[in-house]
Amino acid sequence: MTEIENLLRADLRGQSPYGAPQLDVPVQLNTNENAFAIPEEVAAVVAEFIGRELRGLNRYPDRDAVALRTDLAAYLGHGLTADHVWAANGSNEILQQLLQAFGGPGRTVLGFMPSYSMHPLLARGTGTAFIDGGREDDYTLSPAYVRAAIEEHDPDLVFLVSPNNPTGTALDAEVIDAAYEAARGLVVIDEAYAEFARDPGSTALGRLAGRKRLVVTRTLSKAFAFAGARVGYLAADPELVEKLLLVRLPYHLSSITQAAARGALACTAQLQAEVDELKHQRDRIVKSLRAKGLPVADSDANFVLVGGFKDAAAVWRAILDQGVLIRDVGLPGRLRITAGTEEETTALLDAFDAALTDRPELFEESK
Helix, strand or coil: CCHHHHHCCHHHCCCCCCCCCCCCCCEECCCCCCCCCCCHHHHHHHHHHHHCCHHHCCCCCCCCCHHHHHHHHHHHCCCCCHHHEEEECHHHHHHHHHHHHHCCCCCEEEECCCCCCHHHHHHHHCCCEEEECCCCCCCCCCHHHHHHHHHHHCCCEEEEECCCCCCCCCCCHHHHHHHHHHCCCEEEEECCCHHHCCCHHHCHHHHCCCCCCEEEEEECCCCCCCHHHCCEEEECCHHHHHHHCCCCCCCCCCHHHHHHHHHHHCCHHHHHHHHHHHHHHHHHHHHHHHHCCCCECCCCCCEEEECCECCHHHHHHHHHCCCEECECCCCCCCEEEECCCHHHHHHHHHHHHHHHHHCHHHECCCC
C-alpha cells in the first residue's frame, strides 16, 4: 500500500472511478448521449442567453438559480413553481446532495440493481450504506417485490429509476405508490430518460402533490442534448428543496451554465423533434433485432437492452470490429445499445447482420 493510499478512506481503497470505455470508432452508441448535435438555431439562442452574462462575470452567479428554476418549473408543469425545483451540475450532483442531506454515516439507501451504476458510488462517496434489493428474474419490479424489500431493510432513502438503466423499462405507477407507502424516508424516482417514454403520462411528477417525501430527478443531458453543459434538477416539496441548501456548495451553478440551460429550455419545441426521431430509431432497433431472432425488451428510454448471446463480450467485439461501439453492462447474455441517427442505426443493424452471418456460434438459437 502506498503512502497516499494509506491516507485514503478505508472504504475507498481499491475502488475504481466511474467511466465507460470510449473508443475512437465511426459509430458510438454506448453512453446514452443524444445522438444529435444542438441545431444551429438552438445554438444561436443559447449563445444569446450566454452573451447577456459575459460582462457580468466579475460577479458571482445567483446562488439559488431562481430564474432557471422558474423556467424548469414551467417546463415540467403539474402546477410546480420555482420553490418545488432545485438545479445542480447534472443529476449526479442532485443525487449526491440528496444523500448528503438525508443519508450519510449510519444511514442507508436501497436501490434495485441492475440499475444506474452511479447510485452505489454516490452512496459510498457520502458515507451512506448502499443496499441492493435486486430485481425479479425478468429484471422488472412489482409493487409486492418493492414493498417487501423496503419492509425488510427499512432504508432512509429509496432509489427507483424509471425508465431504468440498463433495461429501458418504465415503472408502473403502482410500484411508486407501494414504495412510498412502505418507506419512512425519501423515495427518489430517477427520471433521466423520461422524455423518451412511450407514454408521457408515466412520469411520477403527477404524484408529487401531498407526498412530501417523494422526489423526482431529471436532467437536460439526454432529451435536450445538453450532456456537456451538466445541468440536472429535481422536483419535490418546497420544504425538502429548502433543506438541500444546507449542503449545496456556494455558487455551484455558474452564470454561464444557468444562462445556457435557460436558452435550451426556450427551444424545447425544436429539441422535442429530435427526441421523436430518436424514439423512432429506438423502435426501429427493437423491431429489426427482434426480426433477426434476438430478444429485445420494450424500451421507454433512448437505448435498448438486447439478449440472445451465448457470449456477450464476444458479440460486443464482433460489433466493434464493424466500427460500432455498444455497451457491455455486465449482464449475462445481454448488451445495451443507444439509439442513434438513421445512418448510425443502419450501421448498427448491418453490423449485427455481419455478426450473425460470420459468427453464428455466438448467438442463442431463436425461440
